[in-house]
Amino acid sequence: MKRFLEAKGLLVLLFALLLLLAACGSADESGGNDEDASDDTEQTEDGNDTENQDSNDQAAEKLVIGFSQVGAESEWRTANTKSIQDAIKDAGHELKFSDAQQKQENQIKAIRSFITQKVDAIVFSPVVETGFETVLQEAKDAGIPVFLVDRAVDVDDDSLWATFLGSDFVEEGRKAGNWLVEEMADKEGPINIVELQGTVGSAPAIDRKEGFEEIIGEEDKFEIIKSQTGDFTRAKGKEVMEAFLKSDGDNIDVLYAHNDDMAIGAIQAIEEYGLKPAEDITIIGVDAVKGAFEAMADGKMNVTIECNPLFGPQLVDLIEQHFAGEELDKRIAVEESMYTMDQAEKLLPTREY
Numbered sequence: 001m002k003r004f005l006e007a008k009g010l011l012v013l014l015f016a017l018l019l020l021l022a023a024c025g026s027a028d029e030s031g032g033n034d035e036d037a038s039d040d041t042e043q044t045e046d047g048n049d050t051e052n053q054d055s056n057d058q059a060a061e062k063l064v065i066g067f068s069q070v071g072a073e074s075e076w077r078t079a080n081t082k083s084i085q086d087a088i089k090d091a092g093h094e095l096k097f098s099d100a101q102q103k104q105e106n107q108i109k110a111i112r113s114f115i116t117q118k119v120d121a122i123v124f125s126p127v128v129e130t131g132f133e134t135v136l137q138e139a140k141d142a143g144i145p146v147f148l149v150d151r152a153v154d155v156d157d158d159s160l161w162a163t164f165l166g167s168d169f170v171e172e173g174r175k176a177g178n179w180l181v182e183e184m185a186d187k188e189g190p191i192n193i194v195e196l197q198g199t200v201g202s203a204p205a206i207d208r209k210e211g212f213e214e215i216i217g218e219e220d221k222f223e224i225i226k227s228q229t230g231d232f233t234r235a236k237g238k239e240v241m242e243a244f245l246k247s248d249g250d251n252i253d254v255l256y257a258h259n260d261d262m263a264i265g266a267i268q269a270i271e272e273y274g275l276k277p278a279e280d281i282t283i284i285g286v287d288a289v290k291g292a293f294e295a296m297a298d299g300k301m302n303v304t305i306e307c308n309p310l311f312g313p314q315l316v317d318l319i320e321q322h323f324a325g326e327e328l329d330k331r332i333a334v335e336e337s338m339y340t341m342d343q344a345e346k347l348l349p350t351r352e353y
């Protein structure tokens with residue numbers, strides 16, 4: 001009986017050992033299967049494993065953005081470039097930047113290069129309004145959204161861009177016209193105006209002229225006696241103003257410059273000619289750059305209509321909203337104001353561009 005009990009005890013022990021071994025084996029197997037499972041998933045075509053999903057999310061957050069800028073022709077442009085570059089970098093996106101040096105062919109090349117490099121989005125400020133249909137269509141065909149900034153294109157198919165963020169240039173021209181009409185309310189005509197236009201064919205040149213003419217055209221006493229492009233630069237503004245002074249000298253009552261840089265160049269020409277800017281000739285500029293505030297504080301310029309270049313952060317928000325699947329308005333206008341000589345000294349230290 002004793003032997004029988006001992007043998008039975010041994011059997012129970014053996015059985016228990018076997019159970020333990022079996023349990024260990026299955027634990028090992030399940031650990032091995034976890035690793036195998038993750039290896040298998042890594043090789044699946046949809047790549048939906050956790051690791052790949054994480055890297056997909058990162059890719060969706062960090063965008064590669066190509067930015068084709070007009071050039072570096074004015075104080076305004078320099079501030080605009082910096083605002084957009086800083087906002088893209090601050091948001092953690094990668095920027096590919098191209099300066100078109102005011103040439104349309106350079107912009108077309110840059111956009112094609114962005115398409116070849118498969119960027120996620122293209123930011124584009126067109127030098128001129130026309131001639132971009134083909135390249136915009138190429139971007140659309142490649143599935144790359146285009147964000148128009150600052151200047152519009154004259155293209156019927158608005159599906160070629162995600163949104164257009166920029167100033168209302170016609171309204172800026174109207175503001176300049178309204179200011180002049182009020183300023184000259186008590187003056188009898190004729191009031192002779194010379195106009196320095198922006199880059200030929202560019203949206204701000206076309207629209208600022210249109211808005212200004214719409215307002216001054218309501219009164220017979222105003223006449224634009226000379227109008228020529230100064231290409232938005234100081235040097236060209238000075239050169240063209242010299243020519244205006246040579247031909248029309250003391251007959252000029254008002255200068256309307258489509259940007260402050262040209263107005264500042266023209267101020268130099270007026271002084272060299274021997275006249276007093278802002279007294280002998282009323283000076284109107286557009287942009288509200290620091291240089292204009294300095295000229296106004298010195299009593300050499302009468303008014304500047306604001307065109308705000310600091311929309312980089314707003315642009316990046318729009319790009320991110322687009323990639324988050326939000327529907328964007330096709331046209332988003334930048335809010336702007338107008339500043340006169342008497343405000344200049346006080347506001348100068350607060351100007352950001």
Ligand code: AHR
Binds near residue numbers: 075204259260
């Ligand atoms: O498109 C905006 C215009 O372009 C600015 O008024 C001018 O200064 C710039 O060069």
